[in-house]
Amino acid sequence: MLYYLFEYLDKTLDVPGTGVFQYITFRSGLALLLSLLLSTIYGKRVINFLRRQQVGETVRELGLAGQNEKAGTPTMGGLIIIFATLIPVLLFARLHNIYIVLLIVTTLWMGTIGFVDDYIKIFKKDKEGLKGRFKVIGQVGLGIIVGTVLYFNPAVTVRTDTGYSGSFKNTNTTVVLQTPVEEKSTATTIPFVKNNEFDYAEVLAWTGEGYEKWAWLIFIPVVIFIITAVSNGANLTDGIDGLAAGTSAISVLALGIFTFVSGNIIFSNYLNIMYIPNSGEMTVFISAFVGALIGFLWYNSYPASVFMGDTGSLTIGGIIAVLAIAVRKEILIVLFCGIFLAESASVIIQVAYFKYTKKRFGDGRRIFLMAPLHHHYQKKGYHESKIVTRFWIVAIMLAILSIVTLKLR
Secondary structure (H helix, E strand, O other), X not given: OHHHHHHHHHHOOOOOOHHHHHOHHHHHHHHHHHHHHHHHHHHXXXXXXXXXXXXXXXXXXXXXXXXXXXXXXXXXXXXXXXXXXXXXXXXXXXXXXXXXXXXXXXHHHHHHHHHHHHHHHHHOOOOOOOOHHHHHHHHHHHHHHHHHHHHHOOOOOEEOOOOOOEEEXXXXXXXXXXXXXXXXXXXXXXXXXOOOEEEXXXXXXXXXXXHHHHOHHHHHHHHHHHHHHHHHXXXXXXXXXXXXXXXXXXXXXXXXXXXXXXXXXXXXXXXXXXXXXXXXXXXXXXXXXXXXXXXXXXXXXXXXXXXXXXXXXXXXXXXHHHHXXXXXXXXHHHHXXXXXXXXXXXXXXXXXXXXXXXXXXXXXXXXXXXXXXXXHHHXXXXXXXXXXXXXXXXXXXXXXXXXXXXXXX
């Protein structure tokens, strides 16, 4: 909202200094600072409110050290992350930007699903919370919305040729540069490959001429799968103090770099990557989101004063998934969301192996002492703060490796 005010002051009234709001970097810095202040200063008030409402965590008997002490700790702390993200975005972002609209919808949509789940657990005293099928329906619904908008909306375009329009002269020759063309595309980026673009439409090439118009049959299901997988991965990662918030902040920072360079024609041309017009505005959202996550860590670090609950974890996963898809880096999710992947894989492997051995030998056997993976290390006797710190280090390494793919091909 402030963006439009300062745009009016600059272009209509010509007030000196107000043009600075046109710069994404300036607005991103303000968004980061404000979200940090909101999540740290007002986060305490939210925690006190949750405590007065007796919104406390119900701890299952898992046989883990220090687990019983967490009983009664306020949950639904994801509300802090949501408010500390959305308020700066509403103030500093260009709200007519299609990517910002999608991210706001994602935040509210997934936040609502998570809130309902937490509400059922806490106030209805149902430890299972929202039934799994309803969560999946909600995730699929968001996937359909995001996939449809990204595919059909005319404002979502790419430029694979980022050359500048116009001409320039030197002493001997005149060089005319080709005018770049924005086009609708379902292309994405494949890491570590020189000609690193893959178009989902190519999957249908065998159907013959005109196959491109049916690309949505591939693209939208892929979007649904990614949103569902990443949001559930974030949900599984939220098991010990500071783990989900910290690893998510690292992943989002990496995505922020991709978003900024992909939305800047100069950097995208230099790095020889796909230029995505208008996507740079997502940097403002990412800055606010990172600030909210770091501010939340102020209270969520060991020993946690508040848990994010599904209100936070499902929202985090949904936002990361939509960011990755929008900036055409969804294949890189296996790297910068490697912690989410490992946590999800550990659960899938554990359940599958247990069922297989029960059917084969009559008694279910386990590969991990406990799943998800962080509980395996707790069972081995590692303190949860050590587990979290080491997972953060791994997340940083994976984020750096993801960023390196910009040039390493």
